[in-house]
Amino acid sequence: METANQTAAGETLAPLCTVCCCGLINRTLAVIFMVSLAFAIVVGNVVTLTVFMQTRHSRTPQGYLKVSLAIADVIVGVWVVPFSVYTEISLMVTSAPPSWYQGISTGSWQPCMLIGPVFAGCTFVSISTIFLMTMERSVAILRPLHKDTLVTRHRILFLIILSWAGSFLLAMSPLMLSNSFTLEYNECSRMCNYAPLLIRNQLPPDANILLLFPAFDFSLLGGTLAVNILSFTSIRRYSRKRKLLSEGSLGPDTGAGGCAHRPSFSDIKAAKTIGILTFAFTASFSPIAVFVLGNVVGFTWCNFSFLAFWILTGNSCCNVIIYSVRDHRFRKGLTLLFQRDRAQPHSEKS
Numbered sequence: 001m002e003t004a005n006q007t008a009a010g011e012t013l014a015p016l017c018t019v020c021c022c023g024l025i026n027r028t029l030a031v032i033f034m035v036s037l038a039f040a041i042v043v044g045n046v047v048t049l050t051v052f053m054q055t056r057h058s059r060t061p062q063g064y065l066k067v068s069l070a071i072a073d074v075i076v077g078v079w080v081v082p083f084s085v086y087t088e089i090s091l092m093v094t095s096a097p098p099s100w101y102q103g104i105s106t107g108s109w110q111p112c113m114l115i116g117p118v119f120a121g122c123t124f125v126s127i128s129t130i131f132l133m134t135m136e137r138s139v140a141i142l143r144p145l146h147k148d149t150l151v152t153r154h155r156i157l158f159l160i161i162l163s164w165a166g167s168f169l170l171a172m173s174p175l176m177l178s179n180s181f182t183l184e185y186n187e188c189s190r191m192c193n194y195a196p197l198l199i200r201n202q203l204p205p206d207a208n209i210l211l212l213f214p215a216f217d218f219s220l221l222g223g224t225l226a227v228n229i230l231s232f233t234s235i236r237r238y239s240r241k242r243k244l245l246s247e248g249s250l251g252p253d254t255g256a257g258g259c260a261h262r263p264s265f266s267d268i269k270a271a272k273t274i275g276i277l278t279f280a281f282t283a284s285f286s287p288i289a290v291f292v293l294g295n296v297v298g299f300t301w302c303n304f305s306f307l308a309f310w311i312l313t314g315n316s317c318c319n320v321i322i323y324s325v326r327d328h329r330f331r332k333g334l335t336l337l338f339q340r341d342r343a344q345p346h347s348e349k350s
Helices: 024-054 061-093 112-142 144-150 153-171 173-177 207-246 265-296 302-323 328-349
Strands: 181-186 191-198
Touching (some): 024 328, 061 191, 112 153, 112 191, 173 181, 173 207, 191 302
Antiparallel strands (some): 181 191
């Protein structure tokens, strides 16, 4: 994560926010958007977690990965976005900004030192979880006989813990590897971003440390894309041979895909869903990557930074729509949950 308003020797530069992007009307619309987004993120992902906790058939390796992704999204909805809402409302109703705003008071505690790494860490958790989901589905597609042996709950839980630890370690890496960065609330993106400390109005020599973020994400996204292509190639081969078998072009002993054991329909549908999820995350992260690359070489894009950061934040709302609503297990669990809620009041009345 990066900032468009950079800090020079502990002091901020002149504000980049103009009346057109930081006026009262604009801030009001931004707050309405943030509140609506936070509500959608929290409600959608809490429903996902509730279905998982209340239905046993959801407690599969894939289910645990969905829970990991949902928890990361909930943290964004209840921690990161509300802080931006609070800050924007404070700037609207008070004439003076908070004492910690953009390093105005160096002696006060900077909340962004906590909020910023949390947002970055949850972003990395999301992409690493999507990668693990892709690997889990690829085993089900390519090695259906070995799925239960290779993909176990204990291994998935270990990988989830590892992904969370590694993601938050990476989120803190600019502060741990260099003294040339700080975290502050940026008036352009309306979020807590990393800010390089300028030396004589020049970027520090180690400013390219921030390239670790897009390098990590695009490495995992590239690996996820490669695995998805491999899985879809296998699915296409199975589908083609199944079609030939139904037309009588193949012998009855051939079997779909040349194997008596083929992936189930649910495995194939789950693989397609994860493919859509990968595409959505790539589309939402690409603007941030462009923004970070531009900042590292000295460009400042104020209006674009708001779009980039909040498109990425909106992905936390899209995730639950893509991987939950398309999952028949989730729909079945949601139906059972509401039937149980209706049945309980009825039994109390009787």
